[in-house]
Amino acid sequence: MPTKTLHTEMLHIPTTDGRADAFAAFPDGGGRHPGVLMYPDGFGIRPVLREMARELAGHGYYVLVPNFLYRHGPAPVIELPEYIGEEARPAVFAQLMPLIQAHTAERTVRDADAYLSFLTTRPEVAAGPVAVTGYCIGGLLAMRTAVAHPGRVAAVAGFHCPAGADGPDGFAALTARVHLGHAEGDMTPEALGELNRALDAAGVDHTSEIYPGTVHGFTMSDTDAFDPAALRRHWDRLLPLLDRTPANG
Numbered sequence: 001m002p003t004k005t006l007h008t009e010m011l012h013i014p015t016t017d018g019r020a021d022a023f024a025a026f027p028d029g030g031g032r033h034p035g036v037l038m039y040p041d042g043f044g045i046r047p048v049l050r051e052m053a054r055e056l057a058g059h060g061y062y063v064l065v066p067n068f069l070y071r072h073g074p075a076p077v078i079e080l081p082e083y084i085g086e087e088a089r090p091a092v093f094a095q096l097m098p099l100i101q102a103h104t105a106e107r108t109v110r111d112a113d114a115y116l117s118f119l120t121t122r123p124e125v126a127a128g129p130v131a132v133t134g135y136c137i138g139g140l141l142a143m144r145t146a147v148a149h150p151g152r153v154a155a156v157a158g159f160h161c162p163a164g165a166d167g168p169d170g171f172a173a174l175t176a177r178v179h180l181g182h183a184e185g186d187m188t189p190e191a192l193g194e195l196n197r198a199l200d201a202a203g204v205d206h207t208s209e210i211y212p213g214t215v216h217g218f219t220m221s222d223t224d225a226f227d228p229a230a231l232r233r234h235w236d237r238l239l240p241l242l243d244r245t246p247a248n249g
Contacts, residue, residue: 039138129154
């Protein structure tokens with residue numbers, strides 16, 4: 001468990017289309033820390049994402065969590081229940097899905113440049129490439145960020161995410177080390193094999209596995225999908241991946 005005292009704050013990131021609100025967490029006490037861009041799931045910045053950012057920051061990282069749906073307002077862009085149970089999901093998704101679908105690959109890449117530029121110029125962030133991680137749709141945004149900015153991203157992770165949504169050609173420019181943690185409910189062994197063969201063919205240094213017994217959203221403790229063992233496995237995979245980034249060298 002991390003033991004560092006943390007500083008947290010809300011920030012605004014200038015983009016070509018406006019300003020994205022964001023949550024940041026990093027160790028108190030001065031110094032510079034490896035940077036991590038953390039994309040939330042479609043539900044956005046909320047208490048569980050802030051807690052995950054704090055958890056990661058406690059291991060010595062500067063963690064920046066952007067509201068990637070900022071064009072539609074500050075987070076949360078829609079009213080969310082404290083616990084997003086099955087009974088609440090249809091109404092929540094009815095409001096969120098049009099906003100998520102409007103967040104095109106072009107918007108993702110354009111915003112990613114702004115997020116990375118902001119992150120890497122923070123006085124608390126160490127020089128060198130950063131890491132990117134994401135959950136659900138945020139995992140796809142993390143992969144697209146790493147593909148579009150190979151010199152700026154050294155490691156990328158995605159959890160219960162549609163990592164292969166851009167097809168095998170989507171990995172061609174990927175130079176970052178990769179970990180993908182798939183929900184058993186999202187990914188068959190056959191589909192996993194196909195995805196991993198595409199990563200191999202692109203020469204990507206990766207681990208990609210199904211987390212046993214999980215359903216989509218397993219890292220999120222404010223949903224019915226939450227799996228405590230899978231969340232621990234996520235940290236067990238994510239932290240060693242980040243430890244290998246150049247800023248940690």
